[in-house]
Every structure is written in structure tokens, then in C-alpha cells.
Amino acid sequence: MPASIRPRRRPLALAAAVATATTLGAAALALAPAASAAEVPLTGYRLTWGIKESYRSYVTGPWAQGTFTASDGATQAADNGVFTFTDGQGTYDTTTHSVRLAFQGTLTVRSTAHGFTRVLSDLRYDSGAGVLTADLVADDGAKQQDVPLAEVAAPTGPAMTDLGTTLTTEAGAFLGSASYAHTAGDPLTVAQQQTTQSPSPSVPGSASPSPSTSATEPAPVSPPASATGSASASASTSASASPGAGSSPSASATESAPRGDIADGTLVWGVKESFRTYVVGPVAKGTVTASGGAAQAAGNGVFTFPDATGTYDTEAGTLSVAFEGAVNFKGHEDGGTYGLDLTLAGLKATVDGGKGELTADVTSLGETSRDVVLADLTAASADLTPKNDVLTLDDVTAKLTAAGAKAFGGFYTQGTALDPVDLSVALTDDAELPSGDSGGTGDTGGSGGTGGTGDTTGGTTGSVTGGTSAGTTGGSMAATGADVPVGALGAAGAAAVAAGAGTVYVVRRRRTEA
Numbered sequence: 001m002p003a004s005i006r007p008r009r010r011p012l013a014l015a016a017a018v019a020t021a022t023t024l025g026a027a028a029l030a031l032a033p034a035a036s037a038a039e040v041p042l043t044g045y046r047l048t049w050g051i052k053e054s055y056r057s058y059v060t061g062p063w064a065q066g067t068f069t070a071s072d073g074a075t076q077a078a079d080n081g082v083f084t085f086t087d088g089q090g091t092y093d094t095t096t097h098s099v100r101l102a103f104q105g106t107l108t109v110r111s112t113a114h115g116f117t118r119v120l121s122d123l124r125y126d127s128g129a130g131v132l133t134a135d136l137v138a139d140d141g142a143k144q145q146d147v148p149l150a151e152v153a154a155p156t157g158p159a160m161t162d163l164g165t166t167l168t169t170e171a172g173a174f175l176g177s178a179s180y181a182h183t184a185g186d187p188l189t190v191a192q193q194q195t196t197q198s199p200s201p202s203v204p205g206s207a208s209p210s211p212s213t214s215a216t217e218p219a220p221v222s223p224p225a226s227a228t229g230s231a232s233a234s235a236s237t238s239a240s241a242s243p244g245a246g247s248s249p250s251a252s253a254t255e256s257a258p259r260g261d262i263a264d265g266t267l268v269w270g271v272k273e274s275f276r277t278y279v280v281g282p283v284a285k286g287t288v289t290a291s292g293g294a295a296q297a298a299g300n301g302v303f304t305f306p307d308a309t310g311t312y313d314t315e316a317g318t319l320s321v322a323f324e325g326a327v328n329f330k331g332h333e334d335g336g337t338y339g340l341d342l343t344l345a346g347l348k349a350t351v352d353g354g355k356g357e358l359t360a361d362v363t364s365l366g367e368t369s370r371d372v373v374l375a376d377l378t379a380a381s382a383d384l385t386p387k388n389d390v391l392t393l394d395d396v397t398a399k400l401t402a403a404g405a406k407a408f409g410g411f412y413t414q415g416t417a418l419d420p421v422d423l424s425v426a427l428t429d430d431a432e433l434p435s436g437d438s439g440g441t442g443d444t445g446g447s448g449g450t451g452g453t454g455d456t457t458g459g460t461t462g463s464v465t466g467g468t469s470a471g472t473t474g475g476s477m478a479a480t481g482a483d484v485p486v487g488a489l490g491a492a493g494a495a496a497v498a499a500g501a502g503t504v505y506v507v508r509r510r511r512t513e514a
Contacts, residue, residue: 072121086193088193090102118137118138120174150167150168162189257427258313261312266306269303288328291325292326293325309321319356326345327344369407375404379393390431398420399416
């Protein structure tokens with residue numbers, strides 16, 4: 001191993017993305033007024049990274065006969081798992097839309113067979129430069145600061161989750177073999193720490209009991225143990241149940257024809273889990289409000305749109321259905337004016353041979369566009385076979401269209417995976433819709449909300465406000481840590497950081513040494 005590992009600073013990467021983020025600030029869905037040249041302090045984050053799985057296996061295996069010792073706030077997941085570094089602190093620069101966080105924790109690597117001891121500490125992640133650095137102590141005992149360990153892929157959305165890493169030349173030298181240099185390391189995740197739950201910090205995703213986000217998402221607010229959430233859960237007996245359905249599930253007097261008019265139905269869709277989290281999180285500090293008969297599941301969960309009307313043809317495999325209800329996302333309030341004010345209403349879904357579209361009337365900052373094709377739909381099967389006079393399509397894949405991306409003001413790019421769609425439609429008046437339609441999973445790559453049928457009855461208005469429930473039906477914001485839209489930005493006030501496709505600029509600040 002070289003006697004010296006020379007740290008170097010990497011030039012700021014992705015300069016074009018800065019311009020993109022700036023441009024987004026002026027888009028139709030501008031998420032904040034012009035930022036001031038101030039730094040907003042951030043606290044309470046964790047960074048999870050395993051270096052490289054094969055390296056961990058080598059150290060603890062029969063060749064090196066070594067150990068990993070995590071201390072000073074760092075932990076290692078069971079079974080020689082990944083490492084978590086805690087107490088991330090730093091600042092968010094509202095002018096450059098950059099954030100820096102330094103993390104606490106020390107990792108000591110020892111080998112009995114090979115006689116080496118290496119120490120890694122003070123990890124810092126700079127997403128603007130796309131680099132993870134650390135202070136290192138190698139076999140010669142000399143401490144070297146700010147050594148680049150890995151180049152980190154830019155986020156493709158607002159989440160700082162499972163980011164690809166490539167080990168550097170310096171990392172190869174520190175790990176003891178040049179063969180590690182320029183190879184893929186373990187994915188990296190930055191998430192807000194959960195302060196009121198007591199499980200040991202482990203690999204993101206190791207515990208995801210929350211209904212609305214996975215454990216890989218930063219927890220934007222306190223845990224979801226509110227009385228409102230509990231009450232609403234018990235009260236969610238079914239906004240999706242067909243109105244007037246009696247308790248007797250007797251067979252339909254008239255069986256459904258192969259084609260005809262839809263009698264009733266529900267659409268369960270969360271739009272995008274990370275977007276919901278972003279809106280009520282510490283950046284936008286906003287609200288999510290379901291109205292007009294629509295309902296939102298507890299824990300900032302998915303939405304149920306009721307009272308379906310339309311037509312079907314089971315032989316041709318076609319379905320055209322419209323739903324009642326609306327959902328409003330509002331945030332970035334400044335003197336009574338909101339930088340984010342987006343309403344989706346008049347949702348319609350069409351399916352033909354397993355493919356289809358999801359459209360909506362989109363109102364952004366007071367301007368309305370009718371019948372915007374938000375998403376391309378792909379069902380698991382082209383078959384439309386009713387059961388008990390009910391057609392059900394679960395986990396229909398939804399991907400953002402170009403028009404949908406424009407409707408979101410460039411917040412996400414075309415092709416971005418949205419929450420899956422669940423459809424249940426009754427083909428006869430006395431067909432009984434499922435009493436607990438699943439809301440499906442949230443954002444692709446993480447487990448999502450339970451969805452259910454919402455926690456309000458049709459006609460009431462539910463509002464989730466900054467992570468706490470407001471009104472009679474909201475439910476508390478789930479304190480999970482997962483695909484944050486911006487959860488990695490914590491209390492920072494820069495919405496541009498939440499706009500995906502490489503425009504997320506999170507620059508971690510080095511912790512000042514005592």
C-alpha cells in the first residue's frame with residue numbers, strides 16, 4: 001500500500017444542472033421566490049453506505065480474518081451489512097441551491113491475517129461535485145483529510161436514495177488494492193434520522209412498517225403515531241364502497257353484459273409518493289388536500305377518487321372511465337402567496353389492450369389546462385374479465401408523459417415512474433366494490449402507502465399539513481425514511497433541489513473539528 005494517499009479536491013460537477021435548477025425556479029410551478037444569499041442550517045441526517053460488499057466479505061473472510069468496528073455514532077447492519085453514519089449537520093445555500101452535510105462516526109478495519117488497521121471517519125457528501133470524502137488513517141498512522149472515496153451519481157429525482165457510487169483511485173489505495181479503483185461501490189443513501197423511533201439504525205429498507213413511504217426515504221416529520229391517524233384508520237370503512245350498497249351481498253339480478261355503461265367505481269392513486277412527502281416536508285412546508293369526494297389515506301397516503309362513470313367492453317378489452325374528486329398540493333407560502341399551488345381534478349383513465357392513459361384537469365398557480373395526459377398506463381394483462389360484476393386492475397404502471405412533466409413545471413422528467421394506479425369499477429348497480437381497495441405501492445423502488453379507500457367518506461375534505469393532519473380526515477405524516485422528494489434537504493427551503501433529473505444539488509458541509 002502506498003505510504004501516502006494524496007487527497008485532492010474535485011472540480012464542481014454538473015454545472016449545467018445549476019442552470020436547470022435556476023430555470024425551474026421560474027417555471028409555471030415555481031417552487032420558491034428568488035432565494036436570498038443566506039445559508040439555512042441543517043441537522044439530523046444519516047448516511048448509509050457499505051463501501052463495497054466484496055470488500056466487506058474479504059475483510060471478514062478466511063483470507064484477512066478481520067473485523068469492522070463502528071463507533072462514535074456509526075453502526076453496522078447485521079450479518080456484515082452496510083454502515084450508517086449519523087448526526088449529519090451542515091447548511092443549505094439558498095443562492096446556489098447547494099447543501100453540505102458532514103456525518104459523525106468512525107469505522108475501524110482490522111485484519112489479523114494481514115496485520116493492517118485502517119480508520120475512516122468524518123464522512124462528507126457533496127452532491128454538487130458528486131463526491132463522497134472522508135478522513136483516513138492508513139497503516140502509516142498519518143491522518144489525511146478530505147480524501148475522495150467515491151464518485152456519486154446525481155439523483156434522478158428528488159430522492160437521495162440508492163445513488164450509484166464508483167470507488168476512486170484513492171479508495172483503492174486505502175482499501176489495499178488498486179483493483180478496487182474505478183469499480184462500482186455500494187449504493188449510497190442520505191436520509192433524515194428518525195428521532196422518536198427506537199430500532200437500531202440499519203440498512204435503509206430494513207424496516208418499513210409505514211403505510212406511505214419506505215425506510216429508505218428521509219423522514220420529513222415526526223412518526224405516524226397520531227390519534228388522528230388511528231381514528232382515521234378505523235374510520236376508513238370505504239370511500240370506495242358503492243353508495244347505497246346494502247349489507248346483503250346477494251347476486252346481481254341482472255348480470256353484466258360484455259359491454260355497457262359503468263355503474264360505479266374508484267381509482268386509487270398516490271400521484272407520486274416522493275412529491276407528497278416533499279409538499280408536506282420541511283422544505284415546502286405545505287398541505288395536501290383532497291376534496292370533492294376524493295379522500296386521502298392516513299399517513300399522507302394515496303388518494304381515492306370515487307363515483308366512476310364511463311363505458312366498458314370486456315370482449316374488446318377496452319375501458320373508459322371518469323372519476324369525481326380533486327387533490328390540491330400547496331406549499332412555499334410567502335406572505336399569503338404560494339409558490340406551489342397545483343390541483344388535479346377530473347381524472348379519467350382509458351385502457352385498450354392493456355395500454356392506456358391517465359388524464360386530469362390541471363390547475364397550476366391559477367391557470368387551468370383541461371384533459372392533460374399525465375401518464376401512460378400499462379396493465380399487467382390485457383384481459384378484462386369481471387368477477388362478481390366488478391372489473392379490477394391493480395398495480396397499473398404509470399409513467400409521466402411530456403405533457404405531464406410540463407404540468408409539473410419540470411419537477412420531474414418525462415418517463416419518471418409515478419405511483420401505480422388501482423382501478424375497481426362496478427358493471428351493474430348492485431355489484432359490490434371491494435371495501436378496502438389497496439392503494440398499491442408508492443414510488444418505484446420503495447414500498448409505498450397502503451392506500452386503502454382513504455380515511456374519509458365522500459364529500460369531506462382531508463388535509464395533511466406540514467406532516468400533521470388538519471381537518472377531519474387527513475392523518476399524520478408518516479415518519480419513514482424513504483425516497484424523499486427532498487427529504488435529504490431537511491429544513492432547507494430550496495424547492496429546486498427537489499426537481500429530479502440531475503438538478504438536485506445537495507452539497508454537504510464539512511463538520512468543523514473541535
